[in-house]
Amino acid sequence: MGRSPCCDKDGVRKGAWTPEEDELLVQYIKKHGCGNWRTLPKNAGLLRCGKSCRLRWINYLRPDIKRGPFTSEEEGKIIQLHGMLGNRWAAIASHLPGRTDNEIKNYWNTHLKKRLCRSGHSLEAKEPSFGSHRSEEKYESSSSVRHVIQWENARVEAEKRLSMELESSCLNHSSKTNTHSDCFLRLWHSEVGQSFRMITVKKAESDSPTSQANSFFASMAQEQASSCNPKVQGTAGSDSGSHEFLDASDSALKLLLDMPDGNLGFFEGLEQNENFQGPLHDRYD
DNA sequence: AAAAGTGCCAACCGCCGAGTT
DNA sequence: CAACTCGGCGGTTGGCACTTT
Incomplete structure (x- = not known):
């Protein structure tokens, strides 16, 4: 029951998306919706595989994407949810409107994980680096969140x-x-x-x-x-x-x-x- | 000023489960 | 019931930007 590749490797563009490609994708989805990702690139005139289009739309072009840094409330949510759900990024993302699983995963891996590791055995003793941001001070001050950490x-x-x-x-x-x-x-x-x-x-x-x-x-x-x-x-x-x-x-x-x-x-x-x-x-x- | 090192994030890859033929 | 397609997911990576030496 092998799985065929989602697209032909030949003639399919990879790498960073250009503004023109973004425009084509957005215009197409606005007009027709995103029904079939496999046929979408061909119909939209894109030399991309369907998966790539889907990812670009979901992680970047979707109109309801929330931009900007994570708030302290969102950080707290991510930490608590990760404690309960583990690396189920999509499930975590579903509780953070406007944030994508990819974004949360990246944020966890690059910020929160390191922070938790750094604070590891010395959560009680405040490390200067840990409390350097206002947001960190805020959730550090919440004993409940500290316990979750x-x-x-x-x-x-x-x-x-x-x-x-x-x-x-x-x-x-x-x-x-x-x-x-x-x-x-x-x-x-x-x-x-x-x-x-x-x-x-x-x-x-x-x-x-x-x-x-x-x-x-x-x-x-x-x-x-x-x-x-x-x-x-x-x-x-x-x-x-x-x-x-x-x-x-x-x-x-x-x-x-x-x-x-x-x-x-x-x-x-x-x-x-x-x-x-x-x-x-x-x-x- | 330039090379090396590091951090970050968009995008890719491969796997899986559900649905369809 | 097997073979296959498709969408979705999580792990990983390539490359750019920034910092350090």
């Missing part, structure tokens, strides 16, 4: 360690890994992790003056919780239900939120807890 760092580290461990366990023909890192990942995907995300949202709502913009996180978290865990699904729709759920995990979450950086020893005890059964159990066991 902590979690994001820990999660990325854990994923890294886990992949190394899985690799070495494959080499050693060992069937099971029960380590620090997958302990963290299970916690992240467990009810406790999910409720942490929800509480973070609630905190963000009350911390920030732009609570309306943050309210979408609540639904995101609910969505995540219900899709990840059937136990949560039953209560996801009702306010009272979700409150009960939050109350039940409250003490554990207080511990989590106040946990000093890198102190994963806390998780060891939770492994005994029956609630601490995230989807990763199925995934890695």
